[in-house]
Amino acid sequence: MPGMAAGRARQAAKPCDFRRPSAGDSAGAPPAQSGKVTALSEINEQTRKTNRETSMKTLRSNTHWLAAGLMAGTTALSPAFAQEDEVTITAVMHSGLRVLDPVITTAHITRNHGYMIYDVLTAVDADFTPQPQMADWEISEDGLVYTFTLRDGLMFHDGAPVTGADVVASLTRWGDRDSGGQLIFDVTESLEAPDDSTIVWTLSEPFPPLMDVISKQSAVPPFIMPARVAETPPSETITEYVGSGPFVFNEGEYEPGVSVTYEKFDDYVPRDGEVSWMAGPKEVKVDRVVWTTMPDNLTAINALVAGEIDYIEQLSIDLLPILESSPDVAVEMRDPLGYVTIGRPNHLHPPFDNKLIRQAAMDALSQENMLATMQGNPEYYNVCGAIFGCATPLGDETGSEPVTGGADIEAAQAKLEEAGYDGTPIVLMAPTDVVSLMNQPVVAAQALREAGFEVDMQSMDWQSVVQRRAQQNTIEDGGWNMFFTNWMVPEVSDPLINVMVNGRGDDAWFGWPDDPEIEEMRAAFVKATTPEEQKAIAVDIQAHVMDNVNYIMMGEYLIPQARRTTIENMIPSPVPVFWNMEKTSE
Incomplete structure (x- = not known):
């Protein structure tokens, strides 16, 4: 049966082939590029520098908070649980x-x-x-x-x-x-x-x-x-x-x-x-x-080291050295398949209701710039244009050169001119409280501005993004044009599970593309009788998404978690779960 065949094919999924820097290649840094991309690289480095400086300020400003917590023990975080x-x-x-x-x-x-x-x-x-x-x-x-x-x-x-x-x-x-x-x-x-x-x-x-x-x-x-x-x-x-x-x-x-x-x-x-x-x-x-x-990742890390908390789901790569000297903390990858990060345009409202303008936005963005700013260390990211994941049986990178090959600002500018872009501002929602989501809007805003877009980057916490992205309001009534989000690779690994290739208009995922062509391909995928037929349809969907820009694939990355060594038997799974685990005494 096709479903069983698909299941067997998916068993072959393997961890992402993330690059590992050799001793002599400048820690795997990409070769220097010229023009506007170089300017973006400089901005990325400045962003990382600012993040580090902000982290040190946060460490100093939270000293009293941590001290108070240490005096009170774990009950500082949960006073009702003192039994x-x-x-x-x-x-x-x-x-x-x-x-x-x-x-x-x-x-x-x-x-x-x-x-x-x-x-x-x-x-x-x-x-x-x-x-x-x-x-x-x-x-x-x-x-x-x-x-x-x-x-x-x-x-x-x-x-x-x-x-x-x-x-x-x-x-x-x-x-x-x-x-x-x-x-x-x-x-x-x-x-x-x-x-x-x-x-x-x-x-x-x-x-x-x-x-x-x-x-x-x-x-x-x-x-x-x-x-x-x-x-x-x-x-x-x-x-x-x-x-x-x-x-x-x-x-x-x-x-x-x-x-x-x-x-x-x-x-x-x-x-x-x-x-x-x-x-x-x-x-x-x-x-x-x-x-x-907690206020930020650094505060959480210091609370973990101090024994105030037991577990952190996501760690900032820049802050990993803080944990290297702590014998009471384990840092690990819960899920070696990793994540993908993507940009989602709103297909309902101008300017992204215009395919040519969506293509211009994709031309302006570079996976390398985005991932380098997010993760810093190339060990933790992978340039990948496959919408179903590069390490999955359905993975294919057809049509992804605009994002995997580096930003093409001139191509983006030409498309904007051809489309008659009138300077309509793009409302870009920018979460400020999630380690793995806070950098993408900053990098994207700069790239889009270089291409000629007017960008209104609106900062908010992630849960505000979650609530606002579900609204189809016009921009004048508080709507939006673009946001970035992340998915586990297993969540995007085929056309039935990957919600971003749903083309059912109002019944589709946030962004609401009305795309009958992709719906026909998804229906054909269901009826395919062999893995080879499924793969051929998946490649067609890949090419269509890259041309129509249903969303913008921005690459793959790994993100570590941290736990006190007193937490044992945590299930290795893409989803963090709390059954099966035990907590031993210090």
């Missing part, structure tokens, strides 16, 4: 949490929150193979009927059992929002629960990758909620946060964007099997997990 017999893990995630509905957004912090309190029917393991989680399944010989059977012991946090009706409502809401889910529901005849433990999904035609799509770990996993919650219209945000997952959301201690607390769900029954990525038993071995927000 000596409780085991609490305190983590600094990449962003504060404000959006609590994991179906309404693709924000990673909200997805991470979803995995804490909800569960899923099935989940992929490290080989990208779907495994049972809440349910086992059978597929009819003709590929039209999928029957799921819920395992025993499933219970929501309010004490109610999980039933088939809850699953049907949850999948239906998810299918309206998720890119792959939309394709499945295009061919769905019925989705029903004949009894409390059975779900029957009947299709009008085979959809071989169905199990791959519902088992994915992102961007919008099909989390199971009580039916009364899942019946919330997909265009509205849920207001009740009851799941059946391994942790309970403590709504009373939730401070939006500042702190969120999760408590062990004592009635959770882990499934059997082996732990692998999101599959296998979810055994919680601590009492509480607290996600707290």
Whole structure:
């Protein structure tokens, strides 16, 4: 079956081939370039210098904050958790949490929150193979009927059992929002629960990758909620946060964007099997997990060294030397497949409703400049034009020369002139609080200005970007033209999972391209019967995205995490999860 073939192909995915500098090549620095690109390189170096200077100022300004925390111990961060017999893990995630509905957004912090309190029917393991989680399944010989059977012991946090009706409502809401889910529901005849433990999904035609799509770990996993919650219209945000997952959301201690607390769900029954990525038993071995927000990465690093916190999800490469001398801290790559960073234009409003102007923006940008500013050290980034990832079976770099070959300011200027660009300002949203997102808008703004764009770079925190990017308002009414974001490579590895190649207009991902041609190619991908056919279609999609500029691929990178050595048995997975891990005494 094509879905199985696709699964086998994906097993061949390997870690990104990131460049490693040799002793004699100036630490892998790119060769000097001339003209305006050189000017950008100088700006990039100045940006890194400014970041370092700002970090040192922050270190001095936060001395009193850290000292106060050290005097109070870990209770400085969580005064309500002072019971000596409780085991609490305190983590600094990449962003504060404000959006609590994991179906309404693709924000990673909200997805991470979803995995804490909800569960899923099935989940992929490290080989990208779907495994049972809440349910086992059978597929009819003709590929039209999928029957799921819920395992025993499933219970929501309010004490109610999980039933088939809850699953049907949850999948239906998810299918309206998720890119792959939309394709499945295009061919769905019925989705029903004949009894409390059975779900029957009947299709009008085979959809071989169905199990791959519902088992994915992102961007919008099909989390199971009580039916009364899942019946919330997909265009509205849920207001009740009851799941059946391994942790309970403590709504009373939730401070939006500042702190969120999760408590062990004592009635959770882990499934059997082996732990692998999101599959296998979810055994919680601590009492509480607290996600707290800190002013910046340097403050978090010093708090980690001091023992005030236990874990940092993302580290600034420039600040890694601070941790080198700390024997109590482990720095590591949780996910060797890495991330991609991308720029997303808004296809609804001028000037990016014009294809030629989108192409001009892509011509103006350079992956090398962008990645060098983001990461600094070439060991941690890879120039890559493949929208499905350079190390994946579907990866191909057709048409990516405008971004992988360096900025072409003259070409960008010529396209702007041809398009009759009238100086309409570009509203570029610029998050200031996420290590892996704060540099891209700065580099892009300078490059776009050199090409002749007027740029209005508006600074805000990431959660404000998350909320604002979901609005289709005109620029005059608070809308936007472009933002940058990052994805794990597994999230973009095929046309069904990669939400940025969805061309369904208002039903597409933020930016809303109305692109019937790419939708035809995605539908053909579903029906492909061999990996070779799938690859050929993926290459066509790659070429189309590069020409139409549905989004701008800006390369791949790795980002390390850090933990106290007292934190053990953390699952190596693209998604940071807190089950299975243990916290030992100092």
